[in-house]
Amino acid sequence: MNETIGAFVSLAGSLFFLLSAIGLLRMPDAFNRMQAGTKATTLGSILFLLGVGIMKPDWLGRMIILIVFIVLTNPVSSNALARAAHAHRKRIGARLEPDALAAADEGKEAGHAG
Amino acid sequence: MRTVKQRILSFLGLWGVWLLLTAPWNSEEAAAGAVVALLVAALPFSAASPLGDLRLGPRALATLVAYFFVFAKALVLSNLDVAFRVLHPRLPIAPGIVKVKTRLKTPLGRLLLANSITLTPGTITVEMRGEDIYVHWIKVADSDPEGATAAIVGGFEKYLEVICG
Amino acid sequence: MADTVFAAASGLAVLGLLLSAVRFARGPWAIDRTVALDVMTIIATSLIVAFAVFSGRRIYVDVGMVYGLVGFAGVVAVARYLEGGL
Numbered sequence: 001m002n003e004t005i006g007a008f009v010s011l012a013g014s015l016f017f018l019l020s021a022i023g024l025l026r027m028p029d030a031f032n033r034m035q036a037g038t039k040a041t042t043l044g045s046i047l048f049l050l051g052v053g054i055m056k057p058d059w060l061g062r063m064i065i066l067i068v069f070i071v072l073t074n075p076v077s078s079n080a081l082a083r084a085a086h087a088h089r090k091r092i093g094a095r096l097e098p099d100a101l102a103a104a105d106e107g108k109e110a111g112h113a114g
Numbered sequence: 115m116r117t118v119k120q121r122i123l124s125f126l127g128l129w130g131v132w133l134l135l136t137a138p139w140n141s142e143e144a145a146a147g148a149v150v151a152l153l154v155a156a157l158p159f160s161a162a163s164p165l166g167d168l169r170l171g172p173r174a175l176a177t178l179v180a181y182f183f184v185f186a187k188a189l190v191l192s193n194l195d196v197a198f199r200v201l202h203p204r205l206p207i208a209p210g211i212v213k214v215k216t217r218l219k220t221p222l223g224r225l226l227l228a229n230s231i232t233l234t235p236g237t238i239t240v241e242m243r244g245e246d247i248y249v250h251w252i253k254v255a256d257s258d259p260e261g262a263t264a265a266i267v268g269g270f271e272k273y274l275e276v277i278c279g
Numbered sequence: 280m281a282d283t284v285f286a287a288a289s290g291l292a293v294l295g296l297l298l299s300a301v302r303f304a305r306g307p308w309a310i311d312r313t314v315a316l317d318v319m320t321i322i323a324t325s326l327i328v329a330f331a332v333f334s335g336r337r338i339y340v341d342v343g344m345v346y347g348l349v350g351f352a353g354v355v356a357v358a359r360y361l362e363g364g365l
Contacts, residue, residue, distance in 0.1 A: 007288065011287060014295070015291060031209060048329075051285075063340075074321065079239050083241060084313075097209070098254070100210075
């Protein structure tokens with residue numbers, strides 16, 4: 001019984017993996033791809049690993065460590081990628097309306113010049 | 115120098131990871147892990163541990179549990195939101211970067227806030243400068259900093275303020 | 280029943296991995312490839328755990344944990360490099 005429940009939880013997780021891949025293909029620029037990629041893979045791997053933990057109760061501890069690790073690190077890597085994408089926003093053709101961060105950068109440079 | 119509270123928290127963190135790694139448990143392994151975790155926690159590091167920002171009162175612990183459920187709900191909602199936008203035939207997005215402000219002061223509180231923003235519906239943290247956080251929003255509803263702050267940060271900040279100021 | 284459903288789940292995860300690989304191949308910019316690599320790393324971590332279930336050996340779970348650590352460090356390193364100069 002446990003095995004069946006766990007397998008279905010894993011199936012729900014893998015649907016989110018598929019969703020994130022579709023998002024990667026359909027979204028128009030790197031920022032929006034990150035939106036789909038980060039969020040959907042986080043919940044997807046939580047559900048997939050939880051499903052394995054339910055199927056094999058002996059492994060639940062390791063699954064919890066992996067889940068905590070992924071929940072902590074996935075937003076961090078997407079943050080690093082977002083900063084890199086913003087540094088090259090013109091070249092990758094990202095549509096950002098408004099762009100408060102670019103406005104803050106220009107304000108600082110103008111302040112230095114004046 | 116680390117305070118006693120920071121050392122206790124790092125001991126509990128290290129031992130907790132050890133116990134999860136060695137499950138199913140036996141008493142010898144658990145005791146060996148406790149000894150090593152105690153030794154590591156007692157090492158004379160000078161840098162402050164970010165875990166030391168956690169508050170340990172009953173109110174803070176209750177808020178921590180409540181925050182867990184708020185976060186889980188936001189995570190599920192954000193995934194349904196992503197599913198809607200990705201599968202919608204016309205891709206309903208209007209992306210932009212907005213500025214929001216936070217009242218949190220401690221490094222741990224800001225880390226948790228930035229991670230929570232990234233995992234909630236339609237937003238990704240791009241940059242943090244002082245008390246300003248710059249957030250990529252997949253469909254900008256309010257470009258005014260105060261309105262955006264209320265919409266993005268408001269739900270988490272009141273919990274995180276109690277947990278780790 | 281459970282085996283079939285879990286095999287289907289792993290199959291869907293492999294499909295997700297392949298679709299992300301399409302984005303990795305098409306780019307067009309290094310940032311897009313790195314985003315795809317990030318997604319592929321996470322899916323691959325879960326697939327290593329799925330392999331541990333199929334083979335019934337717990338040691339592969341540890342392999343998955345180490346792969347997750349290394350993959351995270353790799354993505355962050357590439358992202359920081361791209362921030363400096365593309």
